[in-house]
Each structure stands twice: as structure tokens, then as C-alpha cells.
Amino acid sequence: MVIWQQSFLVRKQLLQLVLLHTAWEMGSGQLHYSVPEESQHGTFVGRIAQDLGLEVSELVPRLFRIESEEHGDYFEVNVQNGILFVNSRIDREELCGKSPLCSIHLEVIVDKPLRIFHVEVEIKDINDNAPIFSVNQLNLFISESTTSGSRLSLESASDADVGQNAQIAYRVSLNDYFVLNTQNKNGKIMSPELVLKRTLDREDIPSYHLLLTATDGGELELTGTVQLLITVLDVNDNSPVFNQSVYEVSLSEMSANGILVIKLEATDPDEGINKDIIYAFNTPLPSFGIDENTGEVRLKGKLDFEDVNLYEIQVLATDKGHAPMQGNCKLLIEVLDVNDNTPEMSLKSLSVPVPEDSPLGTVVALISISDRDSGANGQVSCSMSPPGLPFKLMSTFKNYYSLVVAAALDREWQAEYKLVVTAQDHGAPSLSTSSSLVVPIGDVNDNAPAFVQPSYTIFVKENNPPGAHIFTVSASDPDVAENGQVSYWLDEKLWPLSSYISVHSESGKLYALQPLDYEEMKLLEFQVRAKDAGLPSLCGNVTVQVFVVDENDNVPAVSAPVEDGHTLLVVPVAAGHMVGKIHALDADSGYNAWLRYELHEATTGPWRVGLHSGEVSTVRALEEMEGGISHSLLVLVKDHGKPVLSATATLSISLVASAQAIKTDTRISRTGGGPQPLADNVNVYLIIAICSVSSLFLLVIIVYMALRCQNQAKEAMAYGPGTATLVCASEVGSWSYSNRHSHILAGVSGEASGKNDLMVFSPNIPVFAENREMRNTKEIISDSSGEVSL
Structure with missing residues (x-):
């Protein structure tokens, strides 16, 4: 379409030249004037009547007139004086554009006789147009990796003027990175170029705002400007950087699962995907997790101060550039101790039984006390109960207590002691543990x-x-x-x-x-x-x-009268007269030796024997007439033992008329025994x-x-x-x-x-x-x- 339009304009111009040449041949000659463009109305152009050899007076009668088929009424002739003047404003750039020669062709026609004159009025260019750019701002892009000496082509300015007025010179505002370079070709200035003086750093200066000025060659210079916005294109040449190289966080070991520990943030001065960051741990951790997009570190397991009290975690930040770059920081998570461990007791030594003659201060047991907590939570004191025991606890050195003898021991009073040793930490709230200990006392x-x-x-x-x-x-x-x-x-x-x-x-x-x-x-x-x-x-x-206790093992022993003989002679006596006495002894004692005397049932006569005395007496008076009669008395002597033992004594009594020596014939027998001494x-x-x-x-x-x-x-x-x-x-x-x-x-x-x-x-x-x-x-x-x- 553009080519067709250009071809049409060329054919139109050729046709105009042909017609002008024909008309010129028909007239008697041709005049040439010049007038600056933008001349005011009435501006003198030339004495056209005089120059054509026409009298001023005949201009009217001959119907003097000028015509211009293409350019209208830019000019007019005053028929009174024959002067050609500017009738209306002429803009050469509008009339002729960039053509070096700009002329308006006038045809002067007079009648009587008909004559046609050709007049050419050249429109002189004046510097009335400043150089202009097609846009107010020119956006340029350059990679930060571009080496120095590289060139950026700029858009040229245009100037509607021609000739010297259209000769444009360029300059750019001062800066440290770019210089302006212009090239001449066949005496004409080609498009200007920006030359990079030094390497760029987008992270340092992401863009440059320069002013490109175009100045024409008129006597009164006119200028035109355009804003140059040079954007430095990012290259993934920067690693993500954390705002701290080391992060320190304190976290209680009783913290709930899922709690936010810290939010890490790394920045990348690059742009686009070069600055998009993925967070990760250097090595996987069972207790912590990190969100790869936000950098949030959260607890995902149980903490135990006693197992690990400090976590040193290497955190990586990696951008998403074509050649990913990586930054890192260290995250220190200090686990704060909570009093969650009871004291532990260990019996290192026990010397039992403890001899009851052990001196004071004798070591009975060595007890180790430990608490996995730290600080006050891990400080433990030890006590013993119940009170009043002959032992005491002594702190020997760190975390060790000795149970020693504190008072005299007596196994016969108490054979063993049951005591309770209690270890209590100083945490809040305090935790304690107790252990029973039996201390037997060794006999001496x-x-x-x-x-x-x-x-x-x-x-x-x-x-x-x-x-x-x-x-x-x-x-x-x-x-x-x-x-x-x-x-x-x-x-x-x-x-x-x-x-x-x-x-x-x-x-x-x-x-x-x-x-x-x-x-x-x-x-x-x-x-x-x-x-x-x-x-x-x-x-x-x-x-x-x-003491030997007597038993009835001896029969009574009857002793004979002192007098010799076997018959007791008595004279007649009154009743109740004692005629003799039986003497008996029993070797036993007590009741066993307590004797009693009885007359045998076979014994008859006026006799009786004393139950306990053994005295034989008469029960009635004996008469003289009974003299010469001999009486035989059988006396039983019994003891009081169990069983009863007895002996017999036979006493013969004869009555005589006068007193005689009395002789008793005693025959002794006993029951249940052999002969006994008298x-x-x-x-x-x-x-x-x-x-x-x-x-x-x-x-x-x-x-x-x-x-x-x-x-x-x-x-x-x-x-x-x-x-x-x-x-x-x-x-x-x-x-x-x-x-x-x-x-x-x-x-x-x-x-x-x-x-x-x-x-x-x-x-x-x-x-x-x-x-x-x-x-x-x-x-x-x-x-x-x-x-x-x-």
C-alpha cells in the first residue's frame, strides 16, 4: 500500500512538470521571485507588472489576473501599482515538505491580446521548526551483563525545515555510564548512538533517566528533546542474602507442636524469578520444619532440653534463576529448661550390715544425686526421714551424699533401720523423688x-x-x-x-x-x-x-524298850494308867513321818494305845484276881504317807502282885520294806x-x-x-x-x-x-x- 502511494505521487509530479513546460512555451517568458515562508499578509514580493513589461494602466483593461491551480491564493497583485504581495501565510513545510526547493507557480493572464506569463515564487525556508522526536520518552533496555563499549541505537529527531535549518546536532545529559556517539555519512548525520562506558549493575542502579537534545543548524537554534529511560535488565548475578547472618531464638522445651519459632527473610536484589527464593534446611531435622515459600520455621516435634539444649541449623535460600544462586544463615535455637525431670538417686556404695560398735562418722552408703535439668531446676538438696535416726546425710562433693553414723548403735535395741532418702530440686514447682533404704545393724x-x-x-x-x-x-x-x-x-x-x-x-x-x-x-x-x-x-x-522332796519310802521303825526282856510286868492299876509306851521312828519327813498307833483288831483286853503318843494304858482298873494273866498286845504303827506304810509291835503284859522289873518283848514287823535301823x-x-x-x-x-x-x-x-x-x-x-x-x-x-x-x-x-x-x-x-x- 505504501509503495503504491509513493508511485502515485511521483506520477502526479511528472504531470505537473509537463503542463508547466507547455504553458511556458505558450507565454513570452518566466519570472522568478523568492519570499520567506511565514511572511505576513502584504509582504512585497516583486513588481510583477513592471517585470513583465506591462503598463500598470493597462492591467485592468486587459483583465490582468493570476492563477495557481495547486496553491490557492497565497499571492495577490495590486492592479493599481502592479506589485505582487503575499496574500496569506505560507508554510513551506506544509507546502513542500522536505523538498529542498519549494516554489509556487503562478500563471499571469492578460487579454487583448491573450498572453500567459509564468511566474515562479520560491518559498525560502526559515528556521521555524525545532527538531522533534516521535515520542516524548524513549524506553531502552540493556542487560547488566553488557560489556563496556557496547552501543545502543537511538531514534533520530526530525526537523521540518530544510537545509541548514534541518542540520541536527545531538547531545545527551551528563552521566557516568553512557556517552553519545553520532556518525556522519556522506556529510549527513546518521542516527545517534549511546556507547556504554562502564559495566552496569542493576542492583546498584536499575535504570537511568537521560535527556537527549537535538539542535538544528539555524541561526536561531531550535532544539528538541526526548527522555531516555534506560532500564537495566537483570541477570541472576546476586545470591539471596538474609538480613542477619546469625539468628538467635529461645524456645521453652514445653512449647506446643506447630508453634512459630521464627520467620526468616532473605532478599535477592535481582528481579523476576531471579529474586524468587526457596527456603530449606541444610539437613532435615525431626524437630523443626521450614516453609519453603515464606521462610517460617515451626516446631514439629517434642523438645527435650536434656537431650539437646541448642540447635545450630544452617538455613539455605536459593533463587529460581536459570543458574540458581544460594545464600545461607545460621539459626541458633536455644532450648530453655523447664523443671520436667525429677531428681535421680543412685546407690554407689552400701556397707551393710553396719556393726553396732561402729564409731561416729562411719560411712554406711554413698548416694549419687543427679537431675537432668539445669540451673535451679537441676540443683538438688537431699534429706532423710524419719527424724531421730542415728544417721545423717553429709554432702561430700558435688552431687554425692554420704550416709554416716551419727549416734551410737545398739542392734539389740533395734536390729535394722528403715529410712527414706528424699532428693528435691530447687525448681518451681519443685520436684522430688524418694527411695527407701534398709540398714541392718550387724551384731557384735x-x-x-x-x-x-x-x-x-x-x-x-x-x-x-x-x-x-x-x-x-x-x-x-x-x-x-x-x-x-x-x-x-x-x-x-x-x-x-x-x-x-x-x-x-x-x-x-x-x-x-x-x-x-x-x-x-x-x-x-x-x-x-x-x-x-x-x-x-x-x-x-x-x-x-x-530341794529333794520326801516320798513315803520308809516304813516306821519300832524301837525296843531300853530294859531287856520280852514281858512287861505290871501290878494292878487303876483305869487309865499307862503301863508302857511304843517308840517308833520313820526316816521320812513331814506327813510321811507322822505316825499313828492303833491296836490290832485281834487284840483284846483292857488296853488302849495313844493314837499319836504310842502310850499303852488301861481302859479299866486291873484287879488282883487278874494277876498271873498274860496279855499280848499287837500294835500297828502307821505313817500318813501315800501309800500308807506300817509296822507292828507285839507287847506282852503280865500282871504281878508287886512291882517288878518290867521287860518288854517287842516283835517288830513292817509292811513293804526290809529291815530299818532303829x-x-x-x-x-x-x-x-x-x-x-x-x-x-x-x-x-x-x-x-x-x-x-x-x-x-x-x-x-x-x-x-x-x-x-x-x-x-x-x-x-x-x-x-x-x-x-x-x-x-x-x-x-x-x-x-x-x-x-x-x-x-x-x-x-x-x-x-x-x-x-x-x-x-x-x-x-x-x-x-x-x-x-x-
């Missing part, structure tokens, strides 16, 4: 075996079977093991006892090795010693008094002593009966620790005594003594062991096997 042989009583008094029936168990002594030793293992033995230093008594070394049982005979031995006194097995061993002793005459002093204490005996009997009714004791012969009772004759009867010596074996004196005047016996009163009313007593009953039961 510091206690000798001890008997319950300082002495024992026991009663043993005579005639016991050999080896009978008569008593058990027991000593206790509060010590343990070998220190409390007690063995027994008899102390025979003062008196040999091995033939009478033995003791079992382990059980403490006392055995009678042979039958005891009350008539031979009434008291055995000895010491039993108890010894433990400790090193060194300790001993204790107890005195044992064994006793000596009754000691007169003994009888006096017995009578003097008869009242005392009566009192003892009364007390005995009262106690018997109160305790409802068994009627059995008993023995045990107790006090022997002294008894004498009273109104209830008389005692008979053995003429044998009674022996007392004493561990202290070792002497044996015989007594004819006083006897010691234990009445038939039950005695009970450990009875509140009758203390220090035990009832002992022999069984059928001869063993004695307690």
Missing part, C-alpha cells in the same frame, strides 16, 4: 547370756528314775548367730556334781543322773553357767537350788523346841488352808522354785524322826550336816510356776516313766 558380741532369774529353786521328788529331767534352765543372749548361741555347763570348781546332776549343753535341760534320796541329801546347790560362741565369748551364770532316843531338847513352835505351825496350817482354797490347787506333791517351810509338833500330833543324818549338798559350802532336832519339809501344797500369787514356783509331777513333767 557385746551381751553376755542372761538368765531370767538370778537363782532357781526347784523341788524334786526322791527316788526319781536315773536320768530324769528335773528342770530346764534358759539363758537368753540378745546377740545373734554365734554371738547368741548359748551353751550350758555346770560349774564344778567348788563341788563335784557330775555324779548327781548333768546339764544338756544346748537345751539347758537338767538331769538327775541317779535316784535322789531325801534321807541322804536334802539340798543340792550349784551354779549353771551359760556361754555364747562369740569371739571373745561372754558368760553368765545362775544359782540352782534343788533310831536313837528322842532328844529331849528337840521335843522342847517342837513344842515351842507349835503355835507357829498352827499358823502355817491356817495360811496353807486359805491359799489352798484360793488357788484350788491340785493335791499332788510339787516341787519348784520356792521356800522351804519349817514345821514342828503341835496339837495335831507328833513327828518322828530318822536317826540317819540328812545331807545338804551346797555348791557354796560343800558341807553336809545332820540334824536330829529340826526338819525341813515341803507340805503337800501345789506350787505353780510363774504364778502371780506364788512367784518363782513350778509344779512338777513325775510320770509313770520316771520323767518329771512341768
Whole structure:
């Protein structure tokens, strides 16, 4: 389309030239004038009538006129004076454009005769147009990686003027990066160029605003300008940069999952995708996560100060450029401790059992205290409970406590201690832990075996079977093991006892090795010693008094009268006259020796015998007429034992007329025994002593009966620790005594003594062991096997 328009204009111009040439040939000549463009109305152009050789006066008559087919009425002729003047404003640029020659062709026509004259008025260019650019702002783009010396072509300015007025010179505003370069070609200035003097940095100066000025060559220079906006195109030549090289954050170890830790921000001075940043950790972390687009770091796991108290995280920022660049920073996350760990106790050393003789300050245990927390949360104090224990805790060095002996120990008072050690930290709130510890006390042989009583008094029936168990002594030793293992033995230093008594070394049982005979031995006194097995061993002793309790094992023994003979001669006497007396003795004691006399049922005659005295007397008066009659009396002598033992005495009595020497023929028999030795005459002093204490005996009997009714004791012969009772004759009867010596074996004196005047016996009163009313007593009953039961 553009080419067609240009071709049309060329053909039009050629046609105009042809027509002008034809008209010129028809006229007589041609005039040439010039006038500056933009001339005012009336501006003188030339004396056209004169120049055409026409008279001014004939201009009107000949119908002088000018015509211009193309350019209208730019010019007019004053027919009064024949002057050609400017009729209207002429703009050469509008009329001729950029044509170097601009002329207006006028045709002057006169009639009579017809003549046509050709007049050419050249329109002179004046500098009335400043250079102009097609745009007010020229946008240029240059990469920041462009090397110095590179060129940027600029748009040329245009100037509607021609010639010198259209000669344009360029200049650019001062700057440090660009210079203006213009090239001439065939004397004409070509398009200007910007030459890069130094490398660009878009991040330093992203764009440049320059003013390009175009100046024409007129005498009065006119200029035109255009704004140059040079935009520096980004190249991914910058790494992302964090606003801090190191970030420090504190975070409680109890922080909730998903909490925002920090938001990191990196900047990239590049543009576009070159500045778009992706965030990431250098290495994956189980506890933290980062948003790759926003840089937000969030907690995604559980923190534990005791495991990790500081996280050093390398964070990377990578841009999205074609050749990605990377920046980094360090993120320090300090985990703040929370008192979430209870103290821990560890028993490093325990020395048990603790000997009870341990000195003060002896270390029993070494306890390690630790707390995984830090600061005040990890500072632990240690205490012990309950109070009042003979131990204390001492801080030896950091995190270690020693349990030491703080008071004297006594295993026999307390064999072990249960204590609780509590460790408590100083956190808020405080946490604590407790541990129980049992401290046994080791035994030391510091206690000798001890008997319950300082002495024992026991009663043993005579005639016991050999080896009978008569008593058990027991000593206790509060010590343990070998220190409390007690063995027994008899102390025979003062008196040999091995033939009478033995003791079992382990059980403490006392055995009678042979039958005891009350008539031979009434008291055995000895010491039993108890010894433990400790090193060194300790001993204790107890005195044992064994009273032999009489049994009815002796029949009464009848002694013959002092006078010799077998017949008692009496003279007739009145009733109640004593004619004789039976003397009998019983080697037993107590009730067993208490005798009574009876006439045998076969005995007849005027006789009677005293139940307790043995005196034979008449029951009626004997007459002379009865003289020469011989009477035989059979007297039974019985004791009060169980079973009753008895003996018989035969007394022959003859009546005589006058007094004669009386002789008694006594024949003695006894029940259940062999021959017994006859006793000596009754000691007169003994009888006096017995009578003097008869009242005392009566009192003892009364007390005995009262106690018997109160305790409802068994009627059995008993023995045990107790006090022997002294008894004498009273109104209830008389005692008979053995003429044998009674022996007392004493561990202290070792002497044996015989007594004819006083006897010691234990009445038939039950005695009970450990009875509140009758203390220090035990009832002992022999069984059928001869063993004695307690």
C-alpha cells in the first residue's frame, strides 16, 4: 500500500512538470521571485507588472489576473501599482515538505491580446521548526551483563525545515555510564548512538533517566528533546542474602507442636524469578520444619532440653534463576529448661550390715544425686526421714551424699533401720523423688547370756528314775548367730556334781543322773553357767537350788524298850494308867513321818494305845484276881504317807502282885520294806523346841488352808522354785524322826550336816510356776516313766 502511494505521487509530479513546460512555451517568458515562508499578509514580493513589461494602466483593461491551480491564493497583485504581495501565510513545510526547493507557480493572464506569463515564487525556508522526536520518552533496555563499549541505537529527531535549518546536532545529559556517539555519512548525520562506558549493575542502579537534545543548524537554534529511560535488565548475578547472618531464638522445651519459632527473610536484589527464593534446611531435622515459600520455621516435634539444649541449623535460600544462586544463615535455637525431670538417686556404695560398735562418722552408703535439668531446676538438696535416726546425710562433693553414723548403735535395741532418702530440686514447682533404704545393724558380741532369774529353786521328788529331767534352765543372749548361741555347763570348781546332776549343753535341760534320796541329801546347790560362741565369748551364770522332796519310802521303825526282856510286868492299876509306851521312828519327813498307833483288831483286853503318843494304858482298873494273866498286845504303827506304810509291835503284859522289873518283848514287823535301823532316843531338847513352835505351825496350817482354797490347787506333791517351810509338833500330833543324818549338798559350802532336832519339809501344797500369787514356783509331777513333767 505504501509503495503504491509513493508511485502515485511521483506520477502526479511528472504531470505537473509537463503542463508547466507547455504553458511556458505558450507565454513570452518566466519570472522568478523568492519570499520567506511565514511572511505576513502584504509582504512585497516583486513588481510583477513592471517585470513583465506591462503598463500598470493597462492591467485592468486587459483583465490582468493570476492563477495557481495547486496553491490557492497565497499571492495577490495590486492592479493599481502592479506589485505582487503575499496574500496569506505560507508554510513551506506544509507546502513542500522536505523538498529542498519549494516554489509556487503562478500563471499571469492578460487579454487583448491573450498572453500567459509564468511566474515562479520560491518559498525560502526559515528556521521555524525545532527538531522533534516521535515520542516524548524513549524506553531502552540493556542487560547488566553488557560489556563496556557496547552501543545502543537511538531514534533520530526530525526537523521540518530544510537545509541548514534541518542540520541536527545531538547531545545527551551528563552521566557516568553512557556517552553519545553520532556518525556522519556522506556529510549527513546518521542516527545517534549511546556507547556504554562502564559495566552496569542493576542492583546498584536499575535504570537511568537521560535527556537527549537535538539542535538544528539555524541561526536561531531550535532544539528538541526526548527522555531516555534506560532500564537495566537483570541477570541472576546476586545470591539471596538474609538480613542477619546469625539468628538467635529461645524456645521453652514445653512449647506446643506447630508453634512459630521464627520467620526468616532473605532478599535477592535481582528481579523476576531471579529474586524468587526457596527456603530449606541444610539437613532435615525431626524437630523443626521450614516453609519453603515464606521462610517460617515451626516446631514439629517434642523438645527435650536434656537431650539437646541448642540447635545450630544452617538455613539455605536459593533463587529460581536459570543458574540458581544460594545464600545461607545460621539459626541458633536455644532450648530453655523447664523443671520436667525429677531428681535421680543412685546407690554407689552400701556397707551393710553396719556393726553396732561402729564409731561416729562411719560411712554406711554413698548416694549419687543427679537431675537432668539445669540451673535451679537441676540443683538438688537431699534429706532423710524419719527424724531421730542415728544417721545423717553429709554432702561430700558435688552431687554425692554420704550416709554416716551419727549416734551410737545398739542392734539389740533395734536390729535394722528403715529410712527414706528424699532428693528435691530447687525448681518451681519443685520436684522430688524418694527411695527407701534398709540398714541392718550387724551384731557384735557385746551381751553376755542372761538368765531370767538370778537363782532357781526347784523341788524334786526322791527316788526319781536315773536320768530324769528335773528342770530346764534358759539363758537368753540378745546377740545373734554365734554371738547368741548359748551353751550350758555346770560349774564344778567348788563341788563335784557330775555324779548327781548333768546339764544338756544346748537345751539347758537338767538331769538327775541317779535316784535322789531325801534321807541322804536334802539340798543340792550349784551354779549353771551359760556361754555364747562369740569371739571373745561372754558368760553368765545362775544359782540352782534343788530341794529333794520326801516320798513315803520308809516304813516306821519300832524301837525296843531300853530294859531287856520280852514281858512287861505290871501290878494292878487303876483305869487309865499307862503301863508302857511304843517308840517308833520313820526316816521320812513331814506327813510321811507322822505316825499313828492303833491296836490290832485281834487284840483284846483292857488296853488302849495313844493314837499319836504310842502310850499303852488301861481302859479299866486291873484287879488282883487278874494277876498271873498274860496279855499280848499287837500294835500297828502307821505313817500318813501315800501309800500308807506300817509296822507292828507285839507287847506282852503280865500282871504281878508287886512291882517288878518290867521287860518288854517287842516283835517288830513292817509292811513293804526290809529291815530299818532303829533310831536313837528322842532328844529331849528337840521335843522342847517342837513344842515351842507349835503355835507357829498352827499358823502355817491356817495360811496353807486359805491359799489352798484360793488357788484350788491340785493335791499332788510339787516341787519348784520356792521356800522351804519349817514345821514342828503341835496339837495335831507328833513327828518322828530318822536317826540317819540328812545331807545338804551346797555348791557354796560343800558341807553336809545332820540334824536330829529340826526338819525341813515341803507340805503337800501345789506350787505353780510363774504364778502371780506364788512367784518363782513350778509344779512338777513325775510320770509313770520316771520323767518329771512341768
